[in-house]
Amino acid sequence: MTQWVENPTGGRDRGPVALVRAWVEVVVQPRRFFRTGVAPGDQAPGLVFAGAVVLAEELSRYALGVAAYPVFGGRPLASAALVVALAVMLVTPATLHLTAALQTLFLIPFAPERGGVSETVQVLGYATAPCLFAGLPFPALRVACAAYGTALLVIGTGQVHDVSLPRAAVVAAIPAAVIFGYGFRGFAAASSLLAGAGAF
Numbered sequence: 001m002t003q004w005v006e007n008p009t010g011g012r013d014r015g016p017v018a019l020v021r022a023w024v025e026v027v028v029q030p031r032r033f034f035r036t037g038v039a040p041g042d043q044a045p046g047l048v049f050a051g052a053v054v055l056a057e058e059l060s061r062y063a064l065g066v067a068a069y070p071v072f073g074g075r076p077l078a079s080a081a082l083v084v085a086l087a088v089m090l091v092t093p094a095t096l097h098l099t100a101a102l103q104t105l106f107l108i109p110f111a112p113e114r115g116g117v118s119e120t121v122q123v124l125g126y127a128t129a130p131c132l133f134a135g136l137p138f139p140a141l142r143v144a145c146a147a148y149g150t151a152l153l154v155i156g157t158g159q160v161h162d163v164s165l166p167r168a169a170v171v172a173a174i175p176a177a178v179i180f181g182y183g184f185r186g187f188a189a190a191s192s193l194l195a196g197a198g199a200f
Contacts, residue, residue, distance in 0.1 A: 056135070059084065099175045103175045106170075111161045120157075128149055131180070133145055155168070
């Protein structure tokens with residue numbers, strides 16, 4: 001049942017169909033996905049996956065008027081394309097690598113049999129799957145996306161680095177705050193919901 005997850009030459013399959021299949025499995029069957037779909041030294045598919053999620057999230061924010069991007073030279077579309085491209089190709093991989101390095105440090109006392117930074121990058125990348133919908137203008141949905149992404153990160157950390165879920169939750173707390181709380185604006189959405197609740 002996992003033939004479509006693995007590439008017989010090593011690592012995961014590439015291409016749009018493989019991205020969709022990876023999204024479905026990581027959302028529906030995360031334990032099996034992280035157990036079979038993360039390969040040592042093959043972080044490119046995870047980075048591409050996270051980039052695709054960020055691309056969809058940012059495009060939906062722009063299309064629905066949620067985002068207000070700066071305009072350069074009086075060219076709003078070109079300016080938006082530039083900002084989105086920077087978010088996908090520069091900010092996303094840089095954030096994943098820095099956060100993976102941080103999480104690897106946290107893993108040292110908890111996981112003597114831990115995987116490497118490459119595997120951590122993949123776990124972080126695939127855990128962003130629910131945030132495909134985080135660009136829609138619904139704070140409750142954004143909070144749900146961030147919460148589910150955090151849960152996927154904890155599950156993936158436990159599976160890939162061979163640690164218990166409670167330890168994985170401790171190790172993943174700060175990386176989850178960085179990626180889902182700030183990166184995908186989960187904290188801002190939660191604050192919006194709390195402010196709305198306080199108004200009644």
